[in-house]
Amino acid sequence: MNPSFIALVVALPLLAAFLLPLVPKVLRRLVGPLVLLVVAALGMALWQASLSEPLVLAVGGFRPPLGIVFYVDSVAALFVLAVALVTLLLWPWGGDASENLDRKQSLTLVLAAACAGLTVSGDLFNVYVFYELAAVTSYGLAAGSRTAAAQVATFRYVILGSLGSLLALIGITLIYFRSGTLNLAHLADLAPQTLHDPLGLAAFFLILLGLGVKAELFLVNTWAPEVYATAEARVSALLAGLVSKLALLVVARLLVLVFPLPEAREALLVLGMLGMISGEFAAYRARDIKRMLAWSSIGQLGAAFIAFAIPGPAGVAAGLAIALHHLVVKPALFLLAERWGGSLARLAGAARRSPLGAALFALFALSLIGVPPLPGFWAKYLLLSGLAAQPDNLYLLAGLVVLVTTVVEAVYLFRVVGVMYGREAKGEDAGLTNTGSANTQPASALAGSGVFAALLLAAALAAPLLAAPLGRMATQMSDGAAYVARVLPSTATLSGAAQ
Amino acid sequence: MNALDLLLSLSALMLLAAFLFGQTRVYPWLAGILFTGQLVLLAGSDLPMAAGVGLEIFGQQVGWQLDGFGRYFALITIGAALASNVYMGGEWGERYQADGHSLRWLHAALAGNVLAMLLLLSSKDLIAFFIGWELTSWAGFLLMAQGGERALRAALRYVPYAMGGAMAVLGGLVLTLSWTGTLDLLELSRVMSTLGNGQLALLLALFAIGFSIKMGLLPFHLWQAPAYAEAAGPGTAFLGAISARMGLFALGILLVKLMTLSRVADLAFIDGLFTARDLLAWVAALTIVLPTFTALKQNDARYLLAWHGIGQGGYMLLGIVMGDATGSAGGLLHVFNYATYQAALVLAVFAVMHRTGTADLNSLGGLVTRMPLTFLVMLLGIIGLAGLPPMNGFVSKWLVYRSLMVEGRPLLFLMTVIGTLGTILSVYKLIHNTFLGQLRAEHEHIREAPWSMTVPMLALVILAFVTGVAPGLALSWVAEAQAALGLPVLAYTLGGIESPRGSLDMLWIVGVLFAGFGIGALLFYGAGGRSKRVHQLDNYAGGHFLSADVRYHYSDHFYAGLMHRIGPLYRGSFTWLESAVASATDLAASLMQAWYRQAVPALTLLVAAVLGLGWMVWR
Known part of the structure; x- marks a missing residue:
């Protein structure tokens, strides 16, 4: 496959976003979905091509490390596919004034382009650019529901996000200052001499904190519950499901390529554990379903950080499994929660009014807590067996944290299932219950989460078949030397020149 | 395939x-x-x-x-x-x-x-x-x-x-x-x-x-x-x-x-004195005693049986932990035996609920004349649950007792006996409060449960009786299970076990038991067999005739005297422990929520960045 197609996955949605207002009204609603379908097809093709060998595109023909590099291994290709599919499933179809809808569709397309760009970027400069692009569009989308609460929450998000970007930028500057390059392959090559010291680690930590804002990393994730609770369900789903994973992916790449150091892993491990503990316990007392899902997603991201902290392909495989599983489950849950706002008590008897919605909720909850044979179990199994295989006790402690928080997770999720399947409130409490059609899901949300559920069940049935490609992707991603060799075929001369 | x-x-x-x-x-x-x-x-x-x-x-x-x-x-x-x-x-x-x-x-x-x-x-x-x-x-x-x-x-x-x-x-x-x-x-x-x-x-x-x-x-x-x-x-x-x-x-x-x-x-806790195996045996023994006495206090028949279910599990584990041929066979056999009569008992209680609408032991009584088949099921079932001949519960418990004695564990044996005592007391409460004594006026027109319900119940107690008389039928499965697990295999006969250290032949035991009934019947009918049917409501107390509207069925505060003695021993410690864990989780959850509700996240970010940098440099 011609590597030039890689540029299209970023360029097409970006172009479409800016041209959207110029398209005739009749066709306007079709542009976004069509573009996303094309990107999805490209992602699929890239994935198949890259399973054997990663693809590299030097934009404009400038040889790396000078020009812009797009690097697509099977993981990046899969995430391109995921970006397109998830954005398509969470597409803003309507229900808004036309002008407003145009804006939302444009923003969503820009977000998709930025996300695709984050996955394929081969240098830190582009990573920063696309990260900023994703950040700014997500501010716009988060404030899009136009309620006062959403705007207050978004304001907090903007402050944290900008500070985070600033920290990441300082980190990148430090790296550039030490090594004189921002190309990831080149950095991987130079890192042992230039960056494996306290200053290099400081740079990594700053970037970790900066990108961590989007990846819901503990310490910098305090924006998440309010934003997810007040934004439109679709937007929460995008942010929690998609954007967080891509920030995580960038961190994981940095960890594998540039900072494969025990100190860096330790930082990830500790912050991941704190994220799991804080997220899952906070969700335990959540009084409404959207905040509960937000905290649960903080916990899940914590698990993914823990997974990526495990050295070698085992860690990458576990991290990918958790990230992909969460990518399917959490958007679906947010879609279901769209009409289930307000106090949890108002959900009493929701299963009668929306049987399919409640059943899907129970299914996703089961997978989220890792009940076999659903895919969530395999993700958790990979994570725990990876942790148990490490000699360091800190990893065993992380395993304990995962086990304990899973129990907490099961309790709060099934408390909701219990409320939904329980008796409807009578007498005085009846006023609190949404009756009639109030909390039945709109068809589009049900269909969306139905597709996610189909994906989940297909993955459960095909689990034995998925193991091999997952292992292949993990080996590919965790092999830093191969990355360098692929991007810089003449590595020896380059590192010679640097010395 | x-x-x-x-x-x-x-x-x-x-x-x-x-x-x-x-x-x-x-x-x-x-x-x-x-x-x-x-x-x-x-x-x-x-x-x-x-x-x-x-x-x-x-x-x-x-x-x-x-x-x-x-x-x-x-x-x-x-x-x-x-x-x-x-x-x-x-x-x-x-x-x-x-x-x-x-x-x-x-x-x-x-x-x-x-x-x-x-x-x-x-x-x-x-x-x-x-x-x-x-x-x-x-x-x-x-x-x-x-x-x-x-x-x-x-x-x-x-x-x-x-x-x-x-x-x-x-x-x-x-x-x-x-x-x-x-x-x-x-x-x-x-x-x-x-x-x-x-x-x-x-x-x-x-x-x-x-x-x-x-x-x-x-x-x-x-x-x-x-x-x-x-x-x-x-x-x-x-x-x-x-x-x-x-x-x-x-x-x-x-x-x-x-x-x-x-x-x-x-795996010893105190060298040679107390091992992990002893711990398991004692947990099993305590599981026999404490839940059984909790069952004694229950006023709902379903809860009473469910609490016994927990207690009976203790016998099974105790038998397996003993690990000898007799004990492990007893423990395993008890799984089957318990399943037969427990299922029968539960179904009987639900048959009563089906007809009367309640399983509350204080609102029933005297149903024996209205639901005789269900009564028979419950009678045979509780004989099994209490571990008395001729039902199969006796055989498995006997095997466990014998193993404890032969293996030299008198204290554990004592615990099982205390457990069995509690079982007998509480199953008597169950059948007395449900079927014996005065029929309540509102249950006057109760009918026997339908066949769809009595047939499975009867089948289960018949099974419990047959495998009580001929335990060899079930012991063949048990021996197979022992062999598969790698335990010593019990030498069994159709009637029980054959062993130089004491055999058990249920065919003889049941034979003698029924011969006893037979002699009693011979004496009774030989003496003329005079009997007179008395209506259930035709009764008196303290020289006064009693009619249906006078409540004299004694069910509230059953075993009041016993409870006066042992009542203070019920501390509810486990319930306390459970709620303590729940409160601790709640507290942790509140603290975590406070973290997410902090007013100045930007400051936290700054502090975190500085601390993190310090840590990285210090490392």
């Missing part, structure tokens, strides 16, 4: 059928035929039954194979399901549906439980085992949650216990994989006992905690009584009969097959 494939396919087919048309009248017949077919298939197949299908996932082989130990539990599972299925196939199910419940889901939950348990019982490696374990837990949850708001609440209380147990098992599983490099049960039976004491102790703790929760061993037993008692009738019978025994199955595999009891006895 071989036998195990066929068995599992039949089970899966039933689950599908239950979902599709579980609410129709045809389904119970179909399910009855399929369950019977499964029983025949299971009993008639050569062991071990291996599944033709196996998977490889993430480098692990996942496969299924049923040996004698698994088959023993599988037979009981399907038998209990068959009885429950017949029971709910008739009038009970119609009433259940008319009350607005979903019979389809109840049937589906039952079929799902059977499938999950079969998968668990035939697991060949720890992955298959864990899949079966989790499916059993959640299928059990589904069965518990049906039957109204209280059932749902009780089932939700089970969730943290079940998940805690599952996570302990999963933790043990990944550590096992990391330390031994395999998850295959056969392979593990060779290598696990060679692990060092520290590793073995940690694995034992994790697995044993996980398995004890399902079994309802102290101190993890609180969930079980409400969850089982509040479920829909036949669901309660099935859960009570076999569900908790999955924990025993797993403990048996862990203690005997994988770790071996002698290795467990190596």
Whole structure:
């Protein structure tokens, strides 16, 4: 496959976003979905091509490390596919004034382009650019529901996000200052001499904190519950499901390529554990379903950080499994929660009014807590067996944290299932219950989460078949030397020149 | 397709059928035929039954194979399901549906439980085992949650216990994989006992905690009584009969097959004085005594039986932990025996509920004349539960007692006797308050339960009686289970056991018992056989005639004198412990929420960045 197609996955949605207002009204609603379908097809093709060998595109023909590099291994290709599919499933179809809808569709397309760009970027400069692009569009989308609460929450998000970007930028500057390059392959090559010291680690930590804002990393994730609770369900789903994973992916790449150091892993491990503990316990007392899902997603991201902290392909495989599983489950849950706002008590008897919605909720909850044979179990199994295989006790402690928080997770999720399947409130409490059609899901949300559920069940049935490609992707991603060799075929001369 | 494939396919087919048309009248017949077919298939197949299908996932082989130990539990599972299925196939199910419940889901939950348990019982490696374990837990949850708001609440209380147990098992599983490099049960039976004491102790703790929760061993037993008692009738019978025994199955595999009891006895707390094996034995003994006396206090017949279910599990584990041929046979045989009479008793209580609408022991009485067959079932059932001849409960308990005496554990023996004493007291309360004494005026027109309900109940107590008279019938399965697990095998006869240190022949015992009845009858009829039928309400007290409107049935504060003595011993410590854990979780949750509600996140970010940088530089 011609590597030039890689540029299209970023360029097409970006172009479409800016041209959207110029398209005739009749066709306007079709542009976004069509573009996303094309990107999805490209992602699929890239994935198949890259399973054997990663693809590299030097934009404009400038040889790396000078020009812009797009690097697509099977993981990046899969995430391109995921970006397109998830954005398509969470597409803003309507229900808004036309002008407003145009804006939302444009923003969503820009977000998709930025996300695709984050996955394929081969240098830190582009990573920063696309990260900023994703950040700014997500501010716009988060404030899009136009309620006062959403705007207050978004304001907090903007402050944290900008500070985070600033920290990441300082980190990148430090790296550039030490090594004189921002190309990831080149950095991987130079890192042992230039960056494996306290200053290099400081740079990594700053970037970790900066990108961590989007990846819901503990310490910098305090924006998440309010934003997810007040934004439109679709937007929460995008942010929690998609954007967080891509920030995580960038961190994981940095960890594998540039900072494969025990100190860096330790930082990830500790912050991941704190994220799991804080997220899952906070969700335990959540009084409404959207905040509960937000905290649960903080916990899940914590698990993914823990997974990526495990050295070698085992860690990458576990991290990918958790990230992909969460990518399917959490958007679906947010879609279901769209009409289930307000106090949890108002959900009493929701299963009668929306049987399919409640059943899907129970299914996703089961997978989220890792009940076999659903895919969530395999993700958790990979994570725990990876942790148990490490000699360091800190990893065993992380395993304990995962086990304990899973129990907490099961309790709060099934408390909701219990409320939904329980008796409807009578007498005085009846006023609190949404009756009639109030909390039945709109068809589009049900269909969306139905597709996610189909994906989940297909993955459960095909689990034995998925193991091999997952292992292949993990080996590919965790092999830093191969990355360098692929991007810089003449590595020896380059590192010679640097010395 | 071989036998195990066929068995599992039949089970899966039933689950599908239950979902599709579980609410129709045809389904119970179909399910009855399929369950019977499964029983025949299971009993008639050569062991071990291996599944033709196996998977490889993430480098692990996942496969299924049923040996004698698994088959023993599988037979009981399907038998209990068959009885429950017949029971709910008739009038009970119609009433259940008319009350607005979903019979389809109840049937589906039952079929799902059977499938999950079969998968668990035939697991060949720890992955298959864990899949079966989790499916059993959640299928059990589904069965518990049906039957109204209280059932749902009780089932939700089970969730943290079940998940805690599952996570302990999963933790043990990944550590096992990391330390031994395999998850295959056969392979593990060779290598696990060679692990060092520290590793073995940690694995034992994790697995044993996980398995004890399902079994309802102290101190993890609180969930079980409400969850089982509040479920829909036949669901309660099935859960009570076999569900908790999955924990025993797993403990048996862990203690005997994988770790071996002698290795467990190596793990000493105080050198040579108290070992992990002793700890297990004492936990089992305490599980016999404390829940049994909690059962004594219950005023709801369903709760009374459910609490006994927890206590009876103690006998089973105690027998297995003794590890000799007699004790382990007693423990294993008790699984079958207990399942027969417990299912019968629960079904009898629900038959009474079906007619009277209550299981409250203070609002019943005198039903013996109205529901004589149900009375007979309960009478035989409680004789079994109390462990008296001629019912089968006597045989298994006798084997356990004998093992304790022969092996020189007098204190444990004393505990079992105290437990049995409590059992006798409370089952008398059960039958007295339900069937004996004064009939309440509102129950004047009660009829016997319909045949769909009495037939499975009677079949179960007949089975309990027959295997009490000829325990050899069930002991052949037990011997097979012992052999499969690697325990010494009991030398049994049709009537019991033949041993130089004391035999047991139930054929003789029952023969003498009935000869005694016969002599009594001869004397009575030889003396003319004079008797006079008195109406139940024709009674007097203190020289006054009593009529139906005067309440004299003594049920409130039953055993008031005894309770006066032992009442202060009930401390509710476990309930306190449970609520303490819940409060601690709540507190932790509030603290975490406070973190997310902080007013100045930017400042936190700054502080975090500075601290993190400091840490990185300091490292």
